[in-house]
Amino acid sequence: MKNFIVPDNIAISDSGFIFLPSTGETFTLNEMGKEIFKLLQAKKSLEEISSEIIKEYDIDEHTLERDIEDFILRLKSLNLVIQV
Amino acid sequence: MSSKKIYERPIITKNQSGFMNKFGSSSLVKPKVEIDGVLVKDLVDKWGSPLFVISEKQIRSNQRNALRIFKSRYPKVQFAWSYKTNYLKAVCAVFHSEGSWAEVVSEFEYQKARRLGIPGENIIFNGPDKSDSALLNAINENAKIHIDHFDELYKLIELTEETQKKANVAIRVNMDVGVYPKWDRFGFNYENGEAWQALKRIITSRNLKLIGLHTHIGTYMMSADAYKTATIKLVDLAKGLKNNYNLNLEYIDLGGGFASHNTLLGQYLPAEEVVPSIEQFADAISSGLFELSGSLDELPTLILETGRALIDDAGYLITKVLANKRLSTGKRAIIIDAGVNILFTSFWYKHKIHPANETGVHTEESAIYGPLCMNIDCIRESIVFPNVKKDDLLVIDYVGAYDMTQWMQFINMRPNVVMIMQDGTVELIRKSEDIDYIEQQEILPATLKNFK
Numbered sequence: 001m002k003n004f005i006v007p008d009n010i011a012i013s014d015s016g017f018i019f020l021p022s023t024g025e026t027f028t029l030n031e032m033g034k035e036i037f038k039l040l041q042a043k044k045s046l047e048e049i050s051s052e053i054i055k056e057y058d059i060d061e062h063t064l065e066r067d068i069e070d071f072i073l074r075l076k077s078l079n080l081v082i083q084v
Numbered sequence: 085m086s087s088k089k090i091y092e093r094p095i096i097t098k099n100q101s102g103f104m105n106k107f108g109s110s111s112l113v114k115p116k117v118e119i120d121g122v123l124v125k126d127l128v129d130k131w132g133s134p135l136f137v138i139s140e141k142q143i144r145s146n147q148r149n150a151l152r153i154f155k156s157r158y159p160k161v162q163f164a165w166s167y168k169t170n171y172l173k174a175v176c177a178v179f180h181s182e183g184s185w186a187e188v189v190s191e192f193e194y195q196k197a198r199r200l201g202i203p204g205e206n207i208i209f210n211g212p213d214k215s216d217s218a219l220l221n222a223i224n225e226n227a228k229i230h231i232d233h234f235d236e237l238y239k240l241i242e243l244t245e246e247t248q249k250k251a252n253v254a255i256r257v258n259m260d261v262g263v264y265p266k267w268d269r270f271g272f273n274y275e276n277g278e279a280w281q282a283l284k285r286i287i288t289s290r291n292l293k294l295i296g297l298h299t300h301i302g303t304y305m306m307s308a309d310a311y312k313t314a315t316i317k318l319v320d321l322a323k324g325l326k327n328n329y330n331l332n333l334e335y336i337d338l339g340g341g342f343a344s345h346n347t348l349l350g351q352y353l354p355a356e357e358v359v360p361s362i363e364q365f366a367d368a369i370s371s372g373l374f375e376l377s378g379s380l381d382e383l384p385t386l387i388l389e390t391g392r393a394l395i396d397d398a399g400y401l402i403t404k405v406l407a408n409k410r411l412s413t414g415k416r417a418i419i420i421d422a423g424v425n426i427l428f429t430s431f432w433y434k435h436k437i438h439p440a441n442e443t444g445v446h447t448e449e450s451a452i453y454g455p456l457c458m459n460i461d462c463i464r465e466s467i468v469f470p471n472v473k474k475d476d477l478l479v480i481d482y483v484g485a486y487d488m489t490q491w492m493q494f495i496n497m498r499p500n501v502v503m504i505m506q507d508g509t510v511e512l513i514r515k516s517e518d519i520d521y522i523e524q525q526e527i528l529p530a531t532l533k534n535f536k
């Protein structure tokens with residue numbers, strides 16, 4: 001399975017605000033987006049992220065898998081994660 | 085289960101400083117759960133998706149409002165429903181029951197009006213394409229024939245002489261009203277004297293009765309002033325006829341063209357904020373008509389052939405989400421079951437699109453594509469839209485004008501059209517097509533029948 005990491009120079013605020021110093025762009029995440037982004041920063045694998053969320057939230061595995069996949073694609077296109 | 089937290093799909097939004105309004109504020113994307121009190125979901129359960137929905141109530145209110153506005157400024161006003169804008173029988177019948185005549189531009193449209201029981205004298209026959217038989221029929225039925233070019237004028241002289249019948253005619257005039265593009269393909273030009281030439285020729289012909297003047301200066305006009313200019317130029321011709329030939333016209337017809345509340349693709353601000361109101365168009369036209377003098381009896385009737393402004397906001401297209409995708413650029417794409425072949429106006433409008441359900445507050449820049457296997461099938465290049473999932477319903481606003489006439493049968497059938505009646509009941513007014521309907525026009529040559 002593919003894994004993704006967040007470059008070290010990218011920080012996220014508690015409110016879910018990201019500033020990308022290289023371009024000056026800013027982004028806002030919702031609660032779940034923030035949670036997943038923090039797990040990615042903590043270098044968790046996608047399986048680990050998925051199982052942590054399923055433990056805590058009312059969501060089925062398939063929907064979550066699709067949503068995470070879609071979210072990661074979006075982060076990739078915004079240069080906020082790198083595939084490793 | 086119940087101890088678990090509520091899940092919401094993860095979302096990231098790029099902030100666009102000082103640019104938040106580029107796609108229209110997301111507050112515009114409000115869910116539309118019902119149309120005229122009928123649940124969108126119930127409509128689709130019964131009639132399928134996609135589905136065109138027309139509001140009888142909205143048409144009547146638009147027509148009454150426009151008539152009231154014009155009548156409060158000029159005493160004699162007559163609307164003629166522009167068939168090409170939407171010629172479904174039920175739609176035309178609503179307009180006719182509000183007192184509108186028919187404005188047609190082909191023999192087919194003429195026949196449609198006649199089949200609905202509109203007498204020839206209440207039909208305005210416009211357009212550059214009128215066959216000899218169509219002209220003869222229009223002459224016999226006393227229709228108002230608006231002459232488009234000299235070839236047609238001479239043809240009418242010939243036909244009326246052969247048959248010894250009189251024809252009621254007007255000419256279409258084209259002119260510079262200070263807007264671009266200038267519509268000079270239709271009718272006779274005002275500035276170079278061609279229109280006056282044509283009028284003189286009609287007056288000297290024995291069997292043509294000159295009853296009016298017509299112009300249609302363009303469509304989706306954003307300038308009310310252009311109508312004042314157009315009115316003044318037609319009034320100038322009318323005064324010339326009065327002074328030189330002591331002729332009083334029955335009517336002056338200013339055509340259609342008032343902008344509706346749909347926002348154009350290139351337009352930054354929403355249409356509601358930039359297009360003139362009906363009141364402003366009416367002010368412009370009535371101020372041009374002031375120049376006319378004479379008793380009420382002698383005053384010409386003002387005819388209006390308003391199309392899109394009277395019906396755009398009475399039409400909706402309900403469509404279903406087929407899929408969500410991520411494009412290679414990272415942009416989200418929403419695939420819906422309605423394509424550009426049935427939503428022709430997506431080539432020039434940024435339609436308002438709503439989810440038919442409550443959605444989360446988060447929005448994302450998205451493209452909306454139709455189901456056709458064609459790159460051109462793009463309903464919207466870019467819209468900030470909430471998250472929707474497969475099988476969710478969307479409602480596209482303001483599709484009453486031109487979509488149900490310019491639509492194409494392509495790859496799939498054209499869908500059902502229903503009308504929500506004033507009393508809240510729903511009537512099917514055009515059945516969706518099926519393979520038999522499509523194939524009944526086809527003929528397979530015998531030599532091709534047994535290929536194996």
Ligand SMILES: Cc1ncc(COP(=O)(O)O)c(C=O)c1O
Nearest residue numbers: 166300303340341389390391392
């Ligand atoms: C002669 C004529 N009258 C009326 C109309 C209706 O125009 P609109 O829908 O812009 O009001 C048209 C449309 O192009 C037209 O050609």
